[in-house]
Amino acid sequence: MTVMTMRDALNEALFEEMERDDKVIVMGEDVSGGAGGTSGSRDAAGGVFGVTKGLLPKFGEDRVIDTPISESAIVGLANGAALAGMRPVAELMFADFVGVAFDQIFNQMAKFRYMFGGKAKTPVVLRMAMGAGMNAAAQHSQTIYPILSAIPGLKVCVPSCPADAKGLLKQAIRDDDPVIFFEHKALYARKGEVPEGEYLTPFGEAALLREGRDVTVVALARMVTFATKAVDKLAEEGITCDLIDLRTTSPLDEDTVLESLSQTGRLVVVDESNPMCSIASEIAGLAATRGFADLVAPVQKVTAPHTPVPFARELERMYVPSPAQIEAAIRATLRDG
Amino acid sequence: MQQSPDQIRRAYRQMRLIREFEERLHIENPKGEIAGFTHLYSGQEAIAVGVCETLGDNDYIISTHRGHGHCLAKGCDPRDMMHEIYGRADGLCKGRGGSMHIADLTKGMLGANGIVGAGQPIAVGAAVACKARKDGSISVSFTGDGASNQGTVFEAMNMAVVLKLPKLFVFEDNGYSEHTGSSYGIGGDLKTRIEGFGIPVWEADGFDYFSVYEATEKAGAHARAGKGPSAILATATRYFGHFEGDPQNYRAKDEVQNFRDTVDALKQIREKVTGAGIFTNEELDAIDAEVLALIDDCVESARSGPTPDADVLMSDVYIDY
Numbered sequence: 001m002t003v004m005t006m007r008d009a010l011n012e013a014l015f016e017e018m019e020r021d022d023k024v025i026v027m028g029e030d031v032s033g034g035a036g037g038t039s040g041s042r043d044a045a046g047g048v049f050g051v052t053k054g055l056l057p058k059f060g061e062d063r064v065i066d067t068p069i070s071e072s073a074i075v076g077l078a079n080g081a082a083l084a085g086m087r088p089v090a091e092l093m094f095a096d097f098v099g100v101a102f103d104q105i106f107n108q109m110a111k112f113r114y115m116f117g118g119k120a121k122t123p124v125v126l127r128m129a130m131g132a133g134m135n136a137a138a139q140h141s142q143t144i145y146p147i148l149s150a151i152p153g154l155k156v157c158v159p160s161c162p163a164d165a166k167g168l169l170k171q172a173i174r175d176d177d178p179v180i181f182f183e184h185k186a187l188y189a190r191k192g193e194v195p196e197g198e199y200l201t202p203f204g205e206a207a208l209l210r211e212g213r214d215v216t217v218v219a220l221a222r223m224v225t226f227a228t229k230a231v232d233k234l235a236e237e238g239i240t241c242d243l244i245d246l247r248t249t250s251p252l253d254e255d256t257v258l259e260s261l262s263q264t265g266r267l268v269v270v271d272e273s274n275p276m277c278s279i280a281s282e283i284a285g286l287a288a289t290r291g292f293a294d295l296v297a298p299v300q301k302v303t304a305p306h307t308p309v310p311f312a313r314e315l316e317r318m319y320v321p322s323p324a325q326i327e328a329a330i331r332a333t334l335r336d337g
Numbered sequence: 338m339q340q341s342p343d344q345i346r347r348a349y350r351q352m353r354l355i356r357e358f359e360e361r362l363h364i365e366n367p368k369g370e371i372a373g374f375t376h377l378y379s380g381q382e383a384i385a386v387g388v389c390e391t392l393g394d395n396d397y398i399i400s401t402h403r404g405h406g407h408c409l410a411k412g413c414d415p416r417d418m419m420h421e422i423y424g425r426a427d428g429l430c431k432g433r434g435g436s437m438h439i440a441d442l443t444k445g446m447l448g449a450n451g452i453v454g455a456g457q458p459i460a461v462g463a464a465v466a467c468k469a470r471k472d473g474s475i476s477v478s479f480t481g482d483g484a485s486n487q488g489t490v491f492e493a494m495n496m497a498v499v500l501k502l503p504k505l506f507v508f509e510d511n512g513y514s515e516h517t518g519s520s521y522g523i524g525g526d527l528k529t530r531i532e533g534f535g536i537p538v539w540e541a542d543g544f545d546y547f548s549v550y551e552a553t554e555k556a557g558a559h560a561r562a563g564k565g566p567s568a569i570l571a572t573a574t575r576y577f578g579h580f581e582g583d584p585q586n587y588r589a590k591d592e593v594q595n596f597r598d599t600v601d602a603l604k605q606i607r608e609k610v611t612g613a614g615i616f617t618n619e620e621l622d623a624i625d626a627e628v629l630a631l632i633d634d635c636v637e638s639a640r641s642g643p644t645p646d647a648d649v650l651m652s653d654v655y656i657d658y
Contacts, residue, residue, distance in 0.1 A: 062468070067496060068496060073461065076462055080458065084447075084463040103452055104455065118653035176657070177655045251658050
């Protein structure tokens, strides 16, 4: 095991996959940066979050493609290159910019294979940074994975730690279906143990991070770190929880959630997105349909409120679900049942 | 006319194939057996064929919602296409795509597309693959006058210039964006607009196969030579409505008939090649008869083709899920 940040783990995944397969190409705004600048330095940015740093000097301009600010064309570029046999990893910078390029995502890449009679292959990975925590306000902070998880044809990754980030990204690059890869901005600097050597993290397999008997807690992305705090704190009082990290929202590992629920009978879902049509709703719906007989208390949803992401520090803190809220929800489900 | 008789025969047949395919669909559509939206290409045959006759198997095209002509010109099988349009399980796309989503990746045909202006960035992406392969291949997008006003087309043109890609933009002005004249929707001048991106434009008469072919040879050579993208601007008309069933209240009564009587693409190529003594009218009549019989056969077989079942509904959403 090596300890590294999620940023470095993602960077390592890209390096390894680009070295392994010369069909893997990287594209997006400032993925290297510096072109046309006065310093003469290329790779001046390496991605605005530094994830693609060092790729240009190693793999060259034909495989590390700096694009203009043209989100529709960036995703279109990836779509067409994939149809023609490449394995593009496109970066959209902030997940919020999906709005600019949405047609290429939900009408094009998601549907080619189905519409074209099963003959098209669109192995695109579309990376994007999401989430609150930087006071970047309403257009640079959203967690819009529910919107994309709802679209047939797309797969969606939401890693919470460096090891999964690397394993899921490598799997995404090798996957023949289009994959939307969400990276939480507040997790880039988070350090964690990453296995040595080659490994892939399969899609549709949640991770059971804590085992307990009282409550099932389901979380994803940054909310896993908050839920871990709440669960560990309650464990000191003898309240023990299963803590499930979904890792991918499409495919969704329903079985792991249901199996845990069948043991605990109580469910708390923690999701940084807005409450309506969220992953929290989806998991609650799963419990209400396939897990109804196991429920002994109402499902607790811990989500952001139904508002845009606000700017001011105090407001953003109130917006993002906190470990304290998660703890309160776990206590509530024990009290209510 | 420097093309060989074989080339010309092939081009004539391709144009006749598109014409009869579309004219027949116009007759069949009101009978109620064909579901959904159908947009016909009759009138514009010289553009699709003039462009695609310059292309090879490793070149790509991407089409529009009015895609039958481009598909046939790039080599899609007419019978498989007809089955698709009739929603059959053995259609080119298993009955899941229909008229607006016909594609055949094995032919370098990256799809008709129901979203106006969506194809251009995708074709630019295919040009990235062409450049990486270093095999001299190019990627071609067809863009109507309506789509020429979409931001995605501007983004695609700029991207292709910035990345210096082997990309050919074919603009087809058929006079109408749905129910509105193209002169209304295009602010300024389309040619100047394309040139503004630094893309050289070759203009062509969209009713004249030879004009389109020759322009595409030049524009294609530019793109293949690694000089960056190029463009064709061709003007023609569509003989039918925006969609089948469109009453076309926006057109003068005699407009289409005038085009058919004067500049029609099939009429022009026939007059040129018989006038030059390359083929006789009888030889061309024989091609026409062969194509008509083929279309009869395609329609008859499509009408009785197998209907798709639940397996077709549920498969191919993913390769692996």
